[in-house]
Each structure stands twice: as C-alpha cells, then as structure tokens.
Amino acid sequence: MAESEDRKYRRLDPRSLRGLAHPLRMRLLSTLRHDGPATASQLAEKLGESSGATSYHLRQLAAHGFVADDPERGKGRERWWKAADGGITIEYSLFDNPDPAVRGAADLLMHEIATHHTEEVGTWLGTAHDWPEAWRRSSELSDFTLRLTPAQAFELNAKVHDLIESYTELAPGPEAEDAAQVRMHLHSFPRSTD
Numbered sequence: 013m014a015e016s017e018d019r020k021y022r023r024l025d026p027r028s029l030r031g032l033a034h035p036l037r038m039r040l041l042s043t044l045r046h047d048g049p050a051t052a053s054q055l056a057e058k059l060g061e062s063s064g065a066t067s068y069h070l071r072q073l074a075a076h077g078f079v080a081d082d083p084e085r086g087k088g089r090e091r092w093w094k095a096a097d098g099g100i101t102i103e104y105s106l107f108d109n110p111d112p113a114v115r116g117a118a119d120l121l122m123h124e125i126a127t128h129h130t131e132e133v134g135t136w137l138g139t140a141h142d143w144p145e146a147w148r149r150s151s152e153l154s155d156f157t158l159r160l161t162p163a164q165a166f167e168l169n170a171k172v173h174d175l176i177e178s179y180t181e182l183a184p185g186p187e188a189e190d191a192a193q194v195r196m197h198l199h200s201f202p203r204s205t206d
Contacts (some may be wrong), residue, residue: 021184022078022097026114029106031076033117036061037069041078049094069073082196085184119174129197148192169200 018147024032032038039059044050047058052070056063070093071080077098085092133153140148158166176196182192 020097021099021101023101023103023108024113025103026106026109026117027077028076029102029114029121030117031072032078032100033120033124034069034072035124036065037073037078038128040066040069040074042128044079044093045098046096049085049092051092055093129199132195133197146165146190154174165200165202169198172198 022028024083029124036059039057039193043055043058050058052067053063055061055070056066059066070079074081074093079093082092082094102118102121106114109115131135136151157170176198
C-alpha cells in the first residue's frame, strides 16, 4: 500500500497490537480518525461511555502511540486528543506468533474490525433515505466470487489499495459542498466449496 505524506499507516507489532486490541480503544481511535480531534467527554457522549473509561483508554492509546494531544485545541484543563496516524497495517505473522496472547489480540482485532464494518453498513442502510439521490445511486453493496491463486488475490488487493490511494490525492477541498466522507470496505478471503 502506498503511503502519502499526510496519511501515514502504522505497522502493528506485538506490543502495539496488544495496546490496541480492545473494543473501546478501537472505537475511540476510529472516531478520532474519521471525525477529527475531540475531548474524552465528547467521545464518551458520542460512544455512550463514561468519561472516566474514555480518559483511561485514551491514555492507553497514547502510551502506544496511537493518539496524541492536540495542543492547538486545548484550553486550560481541557485535553483534546487526535489520531496519530491515518490507519494501521497488520502483519500476518502476528496470527502465527508463538505467544498465544498476541494471536488472541490479532483475532480480537480482526473480529472487532469486521463488527465495525457490519455496523457501518447497517447505519448506511438505515439512513440512506436521508441522503440525496446522487449519494444513494453512488453507494455500492456488491460481492464477487473469483477463482484465484493466493498470488493473484494478493495482486488484486494491492491494485485495489493503489486505486483507492490515488483517490486520496484527488480529494475535493472543503469548498466542495457536495463532497462527503466515503467509507470503503474491502474484504477478500477464500471460501471452501465443500
């Protein structure tokens, strides 16, 4: 996956994986990445959590380098947090790590990501009627079944990532009134036909 200057991806190692693999931490980080900087209280209200829980987990995320203070926004005792990177990449060696805690954290991370994707699709389906027709027509829920080798599947995923990354360079500025944040989910995996 190509990295742009303003959108760095963090490669997880066993230590950072264990620091992130918690459902609330993942939701906090996702919210900061998608919605921008916020305080622990704002995040607590948005996610239906206590501010004590969000504060604790934000500090844990900061200890692992996933979030950082946003000094431009904080005033007095008010502490604003921002995402420290644009996303993560997962080394598949983490799933084969000799430490069962690392393997368990990798499995939890993947299941939480899949759950989050399902929630996002459900939210879109439940609110699509609130969007203009142009957005309803440009949305996509489709699936494909291809017969590929592992090398071909890897190549296809890399090409899709490169194509998506090319659109980050074409993103319209804030003056584009008809622009919105668009989430894309890519899932590719083999399935048994037995």
